[in-house]
Amino acid sequence: MDAQPLYDLSPALQLMALGVVVALGPLAWVWLRNRQASAARRLSALTLLTLFLTFDLVLFGAFTRLTDSGLGCPDWPGCYGQASPLGARAEITQAQAAMPTGPVTHGKAWIEMIHRYLASGVGVLILTLAAATWWLRRRGTGEQAAVLNPWWPTATLVWVCLQGAFGALTVTMKLFPAIVTLHLLGGLVLLALLCRQAVSYAQAKDGRAPLALPPALRAGLAAGFALLWLQIALGGWVSTxxxxxACAEFPACQGQWWPPMDFRQGFELWRELGKSGSGEHISFAALTAIHYAHRLAAYLVLAVLALLAWRLHGAGLRHQARWMAGLAALQLATGLSNVVLGWPLLAAVGHTGGAAALVVVFTWAWCESASSPLPLGEGGVRARGARPYPEGEGVRP
Known part of the structure; x- marks a missing residue:
């Protein structure tokens, strides 16, 4: 059988049509449930639903990766030049017969293509949000004030197109670890963009302003968010x-507190899967270094999450604080399960889902808050060490 080209655009129009079909269900659901609502309210509902479906897409992407289905179809955007595995039955059967446990099987091909169908549907929904927001803003009606700045959904549309490009590179570069990790991070950035828009619509609907936080707490929230992104990147690097x-026990690793590790090779970013930059097979010490770096960083991140949840709860962001604490506990449980239970699929997917949910919660907390200066003391001078807020409450500007 001739080698399959990495890019075969012949089924592109069919895949785009399938994306529209996938998106029609959520669009019809939003329309039917909000028939009597304003266009701005419908946009708000569609944004929230798109956020939910994008979260599901991130989970299914993790499932695709963890079941080794990322190369279930070795070309892009279709499967052996077809819009579905049904049209590629002969090619998939031949590949599966040659390697029964290899990357191409009927089951893996369907998982990979369903992921692409879902991604296409989410892309259509984001395109709809961008187009509808611009259209409503240009109408100049009284609803205009309740409509989000259209540049946010436009930026989201640009970003989802970039995600599509990274999805293509994930296949054509044969699961190159740096590309797969960036694809995961890009999906979480997409969640953050959609969450920002959903919070803005909710604030406009309820007529509320962000909650003012002490500057130190606001800075701590930003630092915690940055640490979370670093930890997710490390986790993605472990998974990809x-x-x-590499460490199948806890809290020690390979019976030692500091096992043999090769950080230089482990964090050599631009290399093929399973290979070093020089083309040799990656060493077990390098894999241990990758795992242990993520584990050590997790101790710091969990401590920061616990502290932030406590402080945010006292400052008035109680819902976000409770979610943060609960998700931190989930991450600890699923992370430990991955190690001591041999990386079960449910725990692995749940660990990715917990990380994605934490990105949403941090974005939610950031958008629902604002930094506020210390109160003025006598003579208009800001007092050092003064408590700027009533006990347990933030101050709304």
């Missing part, structure tokens, strides 16, 4: 390099 089982 299949380094989870």
């Amino acid at each position: 390099n299949y380094a989870v089982l």
Whole structure:
């Protein structure tokens, strides 16, 4: 059988049509449930639903990666030049017969293509949000004040197109670890963009302003968010390099507190899967370094999450604080399960879902808050060490 080209655009129009079909269900649901609502209210509902479906897409992307289905169809955007595995039955059967446990099987092909169908549907929904927001803003009606700045959904549309490009590179570069990790991070950025828009619509609907936080707490929230992104990147690097089982016990690793590790090779970013930059097979010490770096960073991140949840609860962001604390506990449980239970699929997907949910919660907390200066003391001078807010409450500007 001739080698399949990495890019085969012949089924592109069919895949775009399938994306429209996938998107029609959510669009019809929003329309039917909000028939009597204003156009701005419908946009708000569609944004929230798109956020939910994008979260589901991130979870299904993790499922695709963890079931080794990322190369279930070795070309892009279709499957052996077809819009579905049904049209590629002969090619998939031949590949599966040659390697029964290899990357191409009927089951893996369907998982990979369903992921692409879902991604296309989410792309259509984001395109709809961008187009509808611009259209409503240009109408100049009284609803205009309740409509989000159209540049946010436009930026989201640009970003989802970039995500599509990274999805293509994930296949054509044969699960290159740096590309797969960036694809995961890009999906979480998409969640943050949609969450920002959903919060803005909710604030406009309820007529509320962000809650003022002490500057130190606001800075701590930003620092915690930055640490979370770093930890997710480390976790993605663990997963894409299949380094989870390099340490199969806790709290020690390989019977030692500091096992043999090769950080230089482990964090050599631009290399093929399973290879070093020089083309040699990656060492077990490098995989151990990848795993242990993520584990050590997790101790710091969990401590920061616990502290932030406590402080945010006292400052008035109680819902966000409770979600943050609960998700931190979930991450600890699923992370430990991955290690001591041998990387079970449910725990692995749940660990990715917990990380994605934490990105949403941090974005929610950031958008629902604002920094406020210290109160003025006598003579208009800001007092040092003064408590700027009543006990347990933030101050709304």
